[in-house]
Amino acid sequence: MSDFLVVGGGVIGMMTTLQLADAGHSVTLVERGQCGREASWAGGGIVSPLYPWRYSAPISRLSAWSEGRYPELALRLLEETGVDPEYRQKGxxxxxxxxxxxxxxxxxxxxxxxxxxxxxxxxxxxxxxxxxxxxxxxxxTLGSIRNPRLARALHARLADMPRVTLHEHCEVQGLREQGGRIVAVETNEGELHGDQVVVCGGAWAAEVLTTVGVELPVRxxxxxxxxxxxxxxxxxxxxxxxxxxxxxxxxxxxxxxxxxxxxxxxxxxxxxxxxxxxxxxxxxxxxxxxxxxxxxxxxxxxxSPDGVPFIGAVPGIDNLHVNAGHFRNGLVLAPASTRLLVDELLGREPIVDPAPYRLKGR
CATH class of the missing domain: 3.30.9.10 (D-Amino Acid Oxidase, subunit A, domain 2)
Structure with a gap:
């Protein structure tokens, strides 16, 4: 059993996996298709909300933290994988x-x-x-990144990490709960197990969570x-x-x-x-x-209803967490939203106040 099982291999899922593996944990990443080939591949790669002044404070806080991390991440991935995510800060x-x-x-x-x-x-x-x-x-100061190459670089890095197990073309069919915990992730290839389960399924996240009676307003x-x-x-x-x-x-x-x-x-x-x-x-x-x-x-x-992602623990299930609902800003917010959740998972001081992103009360 891995320490963490991450459902969804987009940029959110891959960055989550990378940070957890960097921290010394074993991680299983499950992706219904090929990692990074859904919204993470399809977007434009602008590292900012289009008109940032029109967004709410919770999005602005994550965006401000994320923007400064892409140059460092791009250089790291180029050095480790040879794949250049092509971060360009041209304004x-x-x-x-x-x-x-x-x-x-x-x-x-x-x-x-x-x-x-x-x-x-x-x-x-x-x-x-x-x-x-x-x-x-x-x-x-605005930058952009070539998101298909970012996804390729993240995938290459994860594939080379001994603490990471990738299951691609493996569709999650449901979560199995027992005693207030997820005891198995059911897939078309059989059951997978993780001590903590993190759903980063993008547009499909709500479908995964409905299998344990959790309604997530992500479409x-x-x-x-x-x-x-x-x-x-x-x-x-x-x-x-x-x-x-x-x-x-x-x-x-x-x-x-x-x-x-x-x-x-x-x-x-x-x-x-x-x-x-x-x-x-x-x-x-x-x-x-x-x-x-x-x-x-x-x-x-x-x-998601207000464009603010859902990040954090799923109420009522001890070991289930979610990071989904980024709407048009998944790539923009990915470094911050994944860091915020990993901080919570590992008991670290959060980079921003986690309250606006929690499921409870929204």
């Missing part, structure tokens, strides 16, 4: 922000560099941005994205306008996203979404209209 340009006053007030309150810049500044940074902008908002919310095959340097940094964004990669490719769709667990693609994303992306950077759309995909975010 973010906001175009056509209609609540600028709120944005600036937020920045002053949290001590975040955010400034109103001229059109000349904008076009010096992004010459191909949509013409005619007299000004923009500029956040120089799948589909997001579609497209990828342009662009020449290096066409887009240099993240640009956000009217709720949509473009994100450059080191090889020149540019992601554009994303939709928000309540379609259950349906991940099918639609031509209307593709056209909408193309229109938004070429509205931000018109030159993308001359670039091939190389890929179009969808992922399922773990939506």
């Amino acid at each position: 973010l340009l906001y175009l056509r922000v209609d609540d600028e006053r709120d944005a600036m007030a937020w920045a002053r309150e949290v001590g975040k560099p955010l400034e109103r810049v001229s059109g000349d500044f904008l076009y010096d940074k992004e010459p191909e941005a949509v013409p005619g902008c007299a000004d923009a908002l500029w956040m120089p 799948p919310v589909k997001g579609q994205m497209i990828l342009f095959k662009a020449p290096p340097g066409l887009v240099r940094r993240v640009v956000l306008m009217d709720g949509r964004y473009v994100i450059p990669r080191a090889d020149g490719r540019v992601l554009a996203g994303s939709t928000l769709e309540e379609t259950g667990f349906d991940k099918s693609l639609s031509e209307s979404a593709r056209e909408s994303l193309w229109t938004s992306a070429t509205g931000i950077v018109p030159a993308l209209a001359d670039c091939e759309v190389e890929h179009h995909w969808a992922g399922l975010r773990p939506g």
